[in-house]
Amino acid sequence: MKRNSLHIVLIVLLLLLQGRLCIAATGYVFPDANFKAYLLANRPSVIYPDGSLNITAANAATGPFKCYNQNISNLDGIQYFTNISTLEVKYNPNLHSLPNIDGLTSITTLGLDSNDLTSLPNLSTLVNLQVLSFHHNRVVVLPSISNLSQLKVLFAQSNQLTALPSLSAQVNLDKLFISDNPLTAIPSMSSLVKLTYFSAHRLPLTSLPSLTNCVLLEYLVCSENQMIAVPNITNCAQLKELWMPECKLNTLPDLSSYTQLHTVNVSISELSFEDLLPSTLNPGFNLIDFNFTGQQPGTAGSINVLTTNAVVIDLGFDNALPNNIYTWYKDGVFFTTTTINKLNFASVSLNDGGIYTCNVTNTTPSVAGITLTARPITLRVSPCIASNNLYYSIENTACTYPIVVALDESSFNAGTGPFTYKIATKKDTLAFNTPTFSLSKEGVFDILVKDATGCEVTFESKLKIERNSECDPVFYPNGDGVADSYYIESTGTAQIYNRMGELVKELTVPAYWDGSTKKGQDAPSGLYVIVVNKDLTIRVTLLR
Structure with missing residues (x-):
């Protein structure tokens, strides 16, 4: 046995000496073949002959690391590239998470766009990070960025974020993109004193935080939101573009002092001339690309009223504003023109019921080409005395005249008693102060009913008086x-x-x-x- 073992050792030594047996060093084994293939093609020096990662070589690697569209599903191994300056891994639809990257403290850019990430790793050690971009993923939570005071750009749009972490440390942030997220709140932006570009499209929010400390802000882009007002931009004198179309804006700040403005788009909202006219005093207003089209100010609603009552249809905006002209339509047909924002009816009738709309123009030259379309108001007019079925009975069953009729006043579902009645015949009009009255003949009659308030309604052909059939x-x-x-x-x-x-x-x-x-x-x-x-x-x- 000892002799056989000695023979084996001698044979191995001989082969080594002849160079016929090579033993390669073994490093980190990649769980993702596509990631390994990318490194073999782009950074072969960090791969051992057996295909594992040379960790020492990875630690020594510098410069940008950009890996696009490689169908990577597991990025394990990237944590060993501790001296790279940029990490960009994009367009990998099967990449759902990242390994711990706490050791990548040298990177200034972290780009993770258009993968399928549902979470991000801890970012607190990446203190040199200047650009953080992970748009078009499914990230639900953005980890704390309180240590990232050097951050200049944050691209977080098109994710599933419901909240943002505190932004109090982002004193160097230049651009912030948070569009297309189900955000329920946005933290204070008072520390963003260097912010120049803010994009917040399609958020389920009715307001944004004050931007009054963002004194360098040039671009405010917040379209297709539920916001009813422009955020506070009091000190944003450098503002060049204001984009808030398709919102619910019902007020607009006075933009007359914003001399750097060249584009304003607040189209398809709920603004009126009262909101717009102050901004026309901007010295460069004629040079501003100002889109104010598609406004529908006011509140859609309905008014319920009884006949003979007075009623006012009030648009609720531009009260007593001079130079306004109001063109009214009823059920889509021209109705009248007024110079006030109200339509008055002294005594409304059933024929006045309908859907009223109004086009509003203003003769001020700077806004002469603009037409506002007020939201529709439905006027519902009901009879001041109403009855779905007028109930009555014939009191005398003998075949004699006059015929005694008893009207059931409980069949009135509107009106104020006591009631009086008039019945017109061919020869005269009969008046009664009680619901029981006598008629000298059979027939079909109209009956006029008057209540205590003076309301009068005629029920046509509602009284069908005839004797007992046995007569x-x-x-x-x-x-x-x-x-x-x-x-x-x-x-x-x-x-x-x-x-x-x-x-x-x-x-x-x-x-x-x-x-x-x-x-x-x-x-x-x-x-x-x-x-x-x-x-x-x-x-x-x-x-x-």
Whole structure:
């Protein structure tokens, strides 16, 4: 056994001497083949022959490290490149996280754009960092940047951030991009005294922090937000561009003193001439690219009112502003023109109900080409006395006149009692102070109802008064000599109608009706209505 072992040792030594066996040093083994392939192609000096990372060589590597579009899913190994000045790893859609990079204290730029990161590592040791960019990822939390006082650029747009850490240490920050994040709040920006560019598009916020300490601010870009006001820019005298289109702005600061302005876009918002006119006094206003189009000031709403009441449709903006002209439309059709922001109705009627819109212009030359479209206001007019169903009953069931009618006042769902009534007949108008009244004949009547406030409403053809059906006469035109015809004793013209309202025959009366039609044919059995002089109504039943 000892002799065999000695033989093996001698053979190995011999091979080593002949250079036929090479043993390579072993370093850090990469978990991601694509990352290793990138290093082999771009930094081969840090890779051992066996494909592992030479940690000593990685520590010694300097300069920028830029790795784009390599389909890397695991960046482990990057933590050993402790002396690089820039780390940019971008466009790797399968990269969801980073290893600990606390040791990369020399980097001044960290670029992580367009990967699929859901988190960032601790950044507190990267005290030399000047550019931090991780836009177009899915990062939920931005770690503390309180140690990054040298930071000049922060690109954090298009992530899933709901909050930002304190910005109190960012006294050197020049550019801040936070658009397209579900941010619920933004911390104070009072320390950002060197900020020149602030971008905050499409945030679910109604306001931004004060920018009054950002005295070097040149570009404020905050479109498509829910913000109702421009943030405080009182000391931002260097402002060149103000971009806040498609917001909910209902007020605009006076921009007349901002002499560096060359672009203002506050289009598609809720501003009025009262907001705009002060800014037209800017000495360079005519040179400013000022986009004020698409304004819809005011508040959309509705007004509910009863007929005969007075009502005012008030736009709620530009109160008593001179030179304004208001062109009103009702249901899209021109209605009237006024010089005040109100539309007055002394006594509204049902026909006044509808959707009112208003186009507002101003004759001041600097804004002469601008038209504001106020938000629509719906005027809903209801009868001051209303009833879905007018209930009444016939009190006397005997076949006698007058007919006593009892009106059920509980069927009114609007109006103030006590009520009075008028019923118009062909000859006169009958007035009643109680809901029980007498009529001398049958028929269909209009009834005018007046309440205690003076409101009057006419219910057309709502009273259909007729006697008990047992009171209707019956005749039998069968030739037996008994009740063969019906005698109409009134004088004038009688028109005979069937139950479907079709004219059957017309007679000059007094006269007998023998049950025949105007063509001389036998009318069928049924109920017929005889109207005399378009006033008296008689019901008669014909049986054969």
